Amino acid sequence: MGAIRAVSSEEFDDSRFEQSRLRMVQEQLLTRGIADERVLAAMRRVPRHLFVDEMARPAAYEDEPLPIGSGQTISQPYMVARMTELLELESDSRVLEVGTGSGYQAAVLAEIAGEVWTVERHGALAERARRVLARLGHRNVHVETGDGSLGLPHHSPFDAIVVTAASPGVPPSLTDQLAPGGRLVIPVGGQGTQRLRLIRRDPNGLQETDVLGCRFVPLIGAHGHPSGEVRRLRVLVEGRVQGVWFRESTREEAERRGVRGWVRNLADGRVEAVFEGEPAGVDALVRWVRRGPERALVTEVTVSSEAPQGEQGFRVTG
Ligand code: SAM
Numbered sequence: 622m623g624a625i626r627a628v629s630s631e632e633f634d635d636s637r638f639e640q641s642r643l644r645m646v647q648e649q650l651l652t653r654g655i656a657d658e659r660v661l662a663a664m665r666r667v668p669r670h671l672f673v674d675e676m677a678r679p680a681a682y683e684d685e686p687l688p689i690g691s692g693q694t695i696s697q698p699y700m701v702a703r704m705t706e707l708l709e710l711e712s713d714s715r716v717l718e719v720g721t722g723s724g725y726q727a728a729v730l731a732e733i734a735g736e737v738w739t740v741e742r743h744g745a746l747a748e749r750a751r752r753v754l755a756r757l758g759h760r761n762v763h764v765e766t767g768d769g770s771l772g773l774p775h776h777s778p779f780d781a782i783v784v785t786a787a788s789p790g791v792p793p794s795l796t797d798q799l800a801p802g803g804r805l806v807i808p809v810g811g812q813g814t815q816r817l818r819l820i821r822r823d824p825n826g827l828q829e830t831d832v833l834g835c836r837f838v839p840l841i842g843a844h845g846h847p848s849g850e851v852r853r854l855r856v857l858v859e860g861r862v863q864g865v866w867f868r869e870s871t872r873e874e875a876e877r878r879g880v881r882g883w884v885r886n887l888a889d890g891r892v893e894a895v896f897e898g899e900p901a902g903v904d905a906l907v908r909w910v911r912r913g914p915e916r917a918l919v920t921e922v923t924v925s926s927e928a929p930q931g932e933q934g935f936r937v938t939g
Pocket of ligand 1: 725
């Protein structure tokens with residue numbers, strides 16, 4: 622007679638969830654035409670139940686999106702599979718995901734690709750995703766907080782970019798960060814339903830294909846939908862910062878992030894600026910100012926908050 626081994630409740634749960642996961646792949650993905658074996662294998666492996674709240678775990682492998690806090694959702698398994706398949710990933714692909722959410726899709730991407738960067742605008746979601754991904758040992762995923770509609774220019778070019786929130790259009794900031802032959806998958810449309818689009822950079826330019834109807838939470842940011850929130854910050858910068866290049870670089874960085882306001886030199890050697898716009902864009906610009914452009918030496922930055930005044934454009938005033 623074989624020995625009887627006690628099974629812990631965690632092991633019991635793991636095997637129950639594994640059965641649900643295999644059923645999910647069989648019933649929701651294979652029968653709907655997902656054929657890329659690497660995507661199917663990744664989704665058989667990634668424990669989706671660990672990316673949702675404990676309360677939502679019993680529904681983790683159902684055919685639906687689920688709430689993950691901060692008013693956001695983890696996408697339906699089929700949508701994760703379809704978007705990943707469209708990216709045509711290889712084991713050495715460099716991938717950008719905009720909209721980390723729970724981190725689940727990032728884990729699926731990381732199972733297949735070489736290196737994954739993922740950006741989330743909600744700090745609390747980014748932090749939780751970082752923890753779960755680290756616990757699962759995904760060392761090739763880098764979670765950043767900020768406005769992903771701007772992409773991540775210093776890590777570009779990317780072989781594949783996936784946006785998991787609905788954008789009003791195809792942001793040039795993202796197509797500019799595609800490597801030759803690179804693929805961008807993005808839901809485009811308003812706040813109701815959208816169309817999933819595949820954009821490929823080939824030698825003749827960008828080729829766009831309409832894929833299917835979908836429903837995503839909005840992409841909020843400089844190249845997405847407005848959040849309705851406006852932040853205005855006054856910034857005083859000390860150090861070796863006066864000179865045309867500091868003000869001009871600030872203007873370029875502001876325009877790239879869709880931030881409005883102005884910048885000028887003060888008689889005492891400091892630079893003063895006002896930044897107004899989407900909070901994520903304004904905060905990112907303040908982070909940039911703390912480093913300054915190459916050759917500048919920023920020693921101190923003082924930031925104070927003010928009521929928005931409806932700035933238009935960005936000016937270098939003196
Ligand atoms: N991929 C996620 C997953 O596997 O759980 C699901 C993403 S959820 C449908 C969309 C996410 O996009 C939300 O977490 C939302 O906060 C985020 N988001 C919206 N606008 C963003 C932006 N400009 N930059 C980064 N993340 C953004």
